[in-house]
Amino acid sequence: MSKITTAPQPSRLSLFWHKWRFHINVLLLLIPLGFMPKYFADAALFRGDAGLGEREIGEIQVGPWSLRLAELRNEAPRSDGPAGYLKAFSAALCTACVEPVKATYLRIGKPRSLRAAGVIFFGTPYRMGTQLPVPVKTPADAELWITMEGWDGSMHQASIPLSQASPATIAWLNKQGAKP
Amino acid sequence: MSCSYRLLRLHLSTALLVLSAGFSASALAHNPMCECKAIDAEQIKCTGGFSDGSGAPGVTLDVIGYDETILVPGKLGSDSTLTFKKPGAEFYVLFDAGPGHVVEIDQADIEAP
Numbered sequence: 001m002s003k004i005t006t007a008p009q010p011s012r013l014s015l016f017w018h019k020w021r022f023h024i025n026v027l028l029l030l031i032p033l034g035f036m037p038k039y040f041a042d043a044a045l046f047r048g049d050a051g052l053g054e055r056e057i058g059e060i061q062v063g064p065w066s067l068r069l070a071e072l073r074n075e076a077p078r079s080d081g082p083a084g085y086l087k088a089f090s091a092a093l094c095t096a097c098v099e100p101v102k103a104t105y106l107r108i109g110k111p112r113s114l115r116a117a118g119v120i121f122f123g124t125p126y127r128m129g130t131q132l133p134v135p136v137k138t139p140a141d142a143e144l145w146i147t148m149e150g151w152d153g154s155m156h157q158a159s160i161p162l163s164q165a166s167p168a169t170i171a172w173l174n175k176q177g178a179k180p
Numbered sequence: 181m182s183c184s185y186r187l188l189r190l191h192l193s194t195a196l197l198v199l200s201a202g203f204s205a206s207a208l209a210h211n212p213m214c215e216c217k218a219i220d221a222e223q224i225k226c227t228g229g230f231s232d233g234s235g236a237p238g239v240t241l242d243v244i245g246y247d248e249t250i251l252v253p254g255k256l257g258s259d260s261t262l263t264f265k266k267p268g269a270e271f272y273v274l275f276d277a278g279p280g281h282v283v284e285i286d287q288a289d290i291e292a293p
Binding site: 080081082083084086103105112113115116117118119120121122130131133 | 211212213229230231244248272274276279280281282284
C-alpha cells in the first residue's frame, strides 16, 4: 500500500493569476493615464488657465460698470435634485468696478426688487461664480438679468437674451417642451 | 488566524473607502428651495429647506404683494414650515435665506388643494 499522496492540482484561474499577476498590476497602474486629459482640462478650467469658462459670452455693460460673463461649461443645466436644474456661470468685474461694486446678481426674468434679484456671484471679483436655477418651463425668449449693487447704495441692471447667454440651455429647454 | 485577520482588515478598509466616496458628494451644494401648497381655500403652507437635505427653521419667509408691500412678514417654524392666510391681493412668496439665497414662488405656481 503506497503512502504517497499527490498535492491537489492548482486551478486554472490560480495558474493564470500566478503567471500574469505582475503584468496585470502594471496594467492597473496605466488605467489612471486614460483619465489624465479630462483631469488636466478640469484643473485648467477651475484654476482659470482656460479662461473664465468653456464659453465666453462677452463684456456686458451694466450702467457705469461692466463685467465679462461666461458659461462655466458649455452644456445644459444640471439637476440638483429637489432644488431643480442649475446652470453655472462665471463672471469677472471690470478693473474699475472691483472697488465700488458690492454684489452682483443673476436672474432669469426682470427682478421684482433688489431683495429678489436672483442668485449672487461669489468669489474673487476677478473670477466669480454662481449657479442659476433654470425652471423647466422657462420660455425660449427669456432674458438673463444682471443686477449690480454698489457700496454707495446705487443699483444698475442690464439684460441679455438667454439664447445669447447659453444656447445649450435653450436647446435643453426646447427638448423639455417636447416632453408630454 | 492571521489570514482571517487580514481578510477582516481588507473588508474594513474597503468599507471605509466606499463610505468616504459616498460622503464626499453630499458636501457639494446646498441651494435654497421652497415649496408652497394651498391646504384649503383659505390657507397656504410653505416648506423651506436646502438641497443638501437640511431644514430651514427660523429663516425669513415673506408674502409680498405685486406692489412690493409686505403682506405677511414671517419666519419658518421649527419644522421649517409656515402656514398663512391667503391674501386678498395678488402676491408672491419670498423665501429669504440671505442676499442671493432666495426662492420666489408666484401665486400662479401654488398648487390648489
